[in-house]
Amino acid sequence: MDADLIINILYATLRTGTPLLLIALGELVCEKSGVLNLGQEGMVLMGAVTGFMAAVVSGSLFTGVLVAVLCGIGMALLFGFLAITLVSNQVATGLALTIFGGGLSAFLGSSYVGIGIEGFTPWELPLLSEVPVLGKIFFSHDPLVYVSWILFIAVYWCFRSSRAGLIIRAVGENPEAANALGMRVFLVRYAAVAFGGAMAGLAGAYLSLAYTPLWTEGMSAGRGWIALALVVFASWRPERVLLGAYLFGAASILHLVLQGLGFEASPNLLAMLPYVATILVLMLIANDAIKARLNTPFALGKPFRPQL
Amino acid sequence: MNPMQRFKNIIKRPLGSFAVAAGLAAIAATVNADPLKVGFIYVGPTGDAGWTYSHDLGRQYVEAQLGDKVETSYVESVSEGADAERVIHQMASKGHELIFTTSFGYMNPTLKVAKRFPKVVFEHASGYKRAKNMGTYFTRAYQGRYLTGLVAGKMTKTNVLGYVASFPIPEVIRGINAFTKGAREANPDVTVKVVWASTWYDPAKEREAAETLILQNADVLTQHTDSAAIIQSAQAKGVYAIGYHSDMSLYGKDAHLTATVHNWGPLYLEKAQQVIDGSWKAVDLWPGIAEGTTDIAPLNAAVPEEVKQLVAEKKAAIKAGTLRVFDGPVVNQKGEMVVPAGESLEDAALLGMNYYLQGVQGKLPQS
Numbered sequence: 313m314d315a316d317l318i319i320n321i322l323y324a325t326l327r328t329g330t331p332l333l334l335i336a337l338g339e340l341v342c343e344k345s346g347v348l349n350l351g352q353e354g355m356v357l358m359g360a361v362t363g364f365m366a367a368v369v370s371g372s373l374f375t376g377v378l379v380a381v382l383c384g385i386g387m388a389l390l391f392g393f394l395a396i397t398l399v400s401n402q403v404a405t406g407l408a409l410t411i412f413g414g415g416l417s418a419f420l421g422s423s424y425v426g427i428g429i430e431g432f433t434p435w436e437l438p439l440l441s442e443v444p445v446l447g448k449i450f451f452s453h454d455p456l457v458y459v460s461w462i463l464f465i466a467v468y469w470c471f472r473s474s475r476a477g478l479i480i481r482a483v484g485e486n487p488e489a490a491n492a493l494g495m496r497v498f499l500v501r502y503a504a505v506a507f508g509g510a511m512a513g514l515a516g517a518y519l520s521l522a523y524t525p526l527w528t529e530g531m532s533a534g535r536g537w538i539a540l541a542l543v544v545f546a547s548w549r550p551e552r553v554l555l556g557a558y559l560f561g562a563a564s565i566l567h568l569v570l571q572g573l574g575f576e577a578s579p580n581l582l583a584m585l586p587y588v589a590t591i592l593v594l595m596l597i598a599n600d601a602i603k604a605r606l607n608t609p610f611a612l613g614k615p616f617r618p619q620l
Numbered sequence: 621m622n623p624m625q626r627f628k629n630i631i632k633r634p635l636g637s638f639a640v641a642a643g644l645a646a647i648a649a650t651v652n653a654d655p656l657k658v659g660f661i662y663v664g665p666t667g668d669a670g671w672t673y674s675h676d677l678g679r680q681y682v683e684a685q686l687g688d689k690v691e692t693s694y695v696e697s698v699s700e701g702a703d704a705e706r707v708i709h710q711m712a713s714k715g716h717e718l719i720f721t722t723s724f725g726y727m728n729p730t731l732k733v734a735k736r737f738p739k740v741v742f743e744h745a746s747g748y749k750r751a752k753n754m755g756t757y758f759t760r761a762y763q764g765r766y767l768t769g770l771v772a773g774k775m776t777k778t779n780v781l782g783y784v785a786s787f788p789i790p791e792v793i794r795g796i797n798a799f800t801k802g803a804r805e806a807n808p809d810v811t812v813k814v815v816w817a818s819t820w821y822d823p824a825k826e827r828e829a830a831e832t833l834i835l836q837n838a839d840v841l842t843q844h845t846d847s848a849a850i851i852q853s854a855q856a857k858g859v860y861a862i863g864y865h866s867d868m869s870l871y872g873k874d875a876h877l878t879a880t881v882h883n884w885g886p887l888y889l890e891k892a893q894q895v896i897d898g899s900w901k902a903v904d905l906w907p908g909i910a911e912g913t914t915d916i917a918p919l920n921a922a923v924p925e926e927v928k929q930l931v932a933e934k935k936a937a938i939k940a941g942t943l944r945v946f947d948g949p950v951v952n953q954k955g956e957m958v959v960p961a962g963e964s965l966e967d968a969a970l971l972g973m974n975y976y977l978q979g980v981q982g983k984l985p986q987s
Contacts, residue, residue: 320835324828331824418665425667428852428871524823524849526871529665530697531847533822564825568832571815571982578985579788583818 315445321565322449327523329561330460331356331515331532335539336546336553337460337467338511343543344471345504346484346611347395350406352512353536354413355387359516361417364527365424373432377456377517384513385506387413392505396498399615410536418529431525432456454522456514463511468550480504484609487616497616512536545594547607556594563589656896658682658888659716660694661708663723664821670846670865672696674882675722675745681885682892690892700725705732712737718895720888721745724791730754741895746791748971750902757887760908761791762798762970763938764880764916766945767909767931768862769802771877771919772840773810774927775860776803782833783814784826784843784850788985790973792844797977798945799842804979806930812980813838823849834859840877851876860920867917879917887913906967909938946970951978 335352342349359380367376391409394400432454440451471477482490483500491497515535520527538560546552563586571579598604660679664672679692693716698707704726711719712733718741721730727747734742734754742754750756772781781803785792796814803810813836817829826845830853833841842862843850848871854861855872863869863879887907894900907913916935919928937943946965950958953976959965976984 317835320831324831328824328828418667422667425673426669426870428848519824524827524847524852526823526848526852528669528823528847529667530821531823533819533824565828565832568815568817568825568829569835572813572832572836574982576983579816579818580985 317569319445319448321562321569323452324565325558325562326449326453326457327561328564329558330457331518331523331535332539332542332560333460333464333554333557334511334515334518335536336542336557337463337550338508338515339540339543340546340548340550340553341467341470341480341511342504342508343612344484344548344609345480345501346487346609346614346616347392347501347505348402348406348613349388349391349395349409349505349508350403350540351387351391351409351413352508352540353532353534354410354417355384355509355512356413356516356519356532356536357417357530358387358413359384359513360520360531361421361424361516361527363513363517364429364520365421367521368424368427368429373521376521377514380513380517380521381510382513384509384511384516386509388505388509388512389502391509392502395615396501396505399617402613402615414530421527421529424527425529427527429521429525432522456518456522459514460518464550464554471550481609484611487611487614491616491618497618501616515539542590542594545591545598547594547598547604548609549607552594552597555597556590559593560586560590655689655691656686656718656892657714657716658690658692658892659711659714659719660692661698661704661711661719661721661723661726662694662696663700663725664697664846666694666696668821668846669848669868670821671882672722674865675720675884678884678888679720682888685885685889686892686896689896698726701729705729708733709736712740717741718743718892720891724789741891741900743891748904750904752902755891755900755902755904757891757905757907759882759884759913760906761880761882761914762794763909763945764914765795765798766802767916767935767938768842768878768880769799769804770806770931770934771923771927772799772842772860772862773803773806774930775877775923776807776810776840778837778839779807779809779811780837780839781810781812782830782836782838782841783812784829784833784841784845785814785816786820786845787818788816788974790971793976793984794970794973795844796980797973800977800979801945801950802934806927810979814980814982816985817845819845821846823847826850827853830854830861831857860922863917869917869920874920874922876917877920877923881915881917883913883915886911909935910941952976953978953980953984 362383363376363380366379367373395402395405434452434454437451441447483497487497542556546556567582567585662672666676683692695707698704720743722745724746727749730742730744731749734751744756746758747756800812815829817825826847826849830841830850834857840860841850841854848868851861851868851871854875860877861875862877866881867879869876944964948959948961948963952958
């Protein structure tokens with residue numbers, strides 16, 4: 313393998329990991345507040361289709377992204393209303409959201425299949441992109457990749473050293489106690505769920521406007537589910553989510569690159585690589601079972617009813 | 621499977637047994653005046669711009685041609701396996717008299733249901749099992765592959781062609797070999813690099829596979845997966861690409877040289893007409909360029925006139941039956957002669973193809 317190839321692999325790794333990173337970060341915040349939303353796949357698809365439609369109609373990619381994010385929030389609030397206000401079962405409601413989003417996106421987008429648009433092109437950051445090797449790997453991406461990094465830093469900082477992070481965690485660990493301390497559990501959970509929806513919508517926009525600028529039904533191809541698993545294997549820690557997402561991306565790329573290099577292994581085995589590698593590495597990191605369990609938000613998936 | 625469809629199916633399930641009785645009664649009571657109910661089972665969404673889309677165009681063609689003599693319906697995104705049997709059974713029990721099951725994985729489910737509904741006619745695409753009321757059909761897409769290979773061989777500058785493939789089954793391998801044969805007839809120095817994406821449909825992965833190939837010097841790409849992502853990648857990177865299933869030029873007008881396309885309409889019309897006339901028989905049909913079931917999309921303006929001429933000549937020869945694509949000498953990857961000059965590979969050998977021809981790089985994975 314020559315240096316150029318390795319640079320290209322790493323570059324593609326970041327691009328492949330980005331949608332997973334976005335979805336998983338959103339779900340992480342949502343789950344930290346104690347709400348399990350299994351509707352990621354539906355929200356991603358809705359974000360992808362509405363973002364694409366808006367971009368086609370308005371001619372502006374940024375309008376597309378904005379609409380996708382708003383649509384994700386809208387879907388998430390719908391989930392929030394059912395699961396938080398009406399205290400419906402979170403697992404069932406989340407699954408329903410996935411089914412709903414998958415069907416509705418196919419319906420809405422049926423007349424947009426077969427349209428090609430000019431998607432986001434890479435922005436080469438001034439100066440930084442001229443750094444040898446690193447410039448090509450890190451600083452020649454499309455704008456949504458940079459946005460994902462900013463969002464990662466924001467989420468990391470939020471849980472590391474902000475009061476907001478503490479409140480979200482308190483609500484996710486013990487909503488009754490948080491309520492007794494005067495925290496507004498419903499509001500916090502709504503905000504966290506909405507953030508999850510916004511991130512899923514953004515990931516959808518990334519798929520349909522940057523990664524493969526087109527719309528076809530079911531184009532997220534299960535990424536919502538992978539991201540969901542990633543959050544668990546990363547034991548609800550943002551830095552591990554980042555690692556897991558890029559690891560998954562790297563292994564997905566290697567699956568293809570190794571074949572091109574004439575590596576003699578069954579492509580079916582290689583296709584397993586992303587799943588196996590990600591699970592193994594994250595399990596090895598979180599080898600302390602008690603610690604891992606402590607990281608799980610205690611009230612995850614449990615509805616909150618204020619005592620009157 | 622499309623979740624919405626699954627949801628609908630779940631809702632409909634309790635009605636199944638009731639519908640069996642009602643459906644059988646409906647079939648018994650069928651008189652010529654009633655429209656023929658034709659059902660289609662699709663493996664993907666109709667909006668995939670690929671395989672399923674091409675079948676749905678065929679369905680629309682039947683409806684347009686026969687008007688009120690037929691009534692068509694379809695279920696999309698039906699996963700291959702146990703679920704398929706239930707959907708096919710349900711379709712048969714709802715009074716459909718002709719059912720097309722359009723994916724290889726529906727073979728056993730179709731056969732099972734066919735035995736239970738001897739009066740319903742089944743047509744299964746790409747399989748090899750038949751029954752008294754179950755015929756099979758497929759398209760000689762490899763003829764189109766061969767023609768597009770000619771174009772690729774003439775248009776490449778690096779002499780490396782890239783092929784994004786799904787799974788190593790005979791149908792896909794046949795396509796790779798036909799493409800390679802065409803390309804090497806046009807340009808003996810060409811090699812074809814194959815990357816197995818291990819998926820039929822994942823636009824993002826298809827794009828990465830395409831970029832991997834471009835990175836390794838391929839300057840004309842083609843695919844045996846279902847999305848148009850490789851056309852977009854080629855357009856973005858300034859190389860050429862050849863589509864599959866349908867004309868994909870909308871996704872990259874400079875990159876898209878041509879495409880192998882399916883045209884199921886006439887075949888479906890013929891089958892429906894036969895069922896209406898009562899002349900239908902369970903046969904195996906394998907139409908191609910000559911019947912119009914396989915074709916290629918219009919060539920890009922960048923393709924020189926002499927290449928267009930060459931493609932037209934070869935296409936005419938296939939139509940006339942003088943060219944059969946895998947005409948000898950056919951040499952496999954190891955350099956062994958598979959078919960000597962003057963002979964041609966028989967259909968049975970084509971259907972079981974499990975080796976690469978000379979010119980394909982890499983080792984064929986065993987499926």
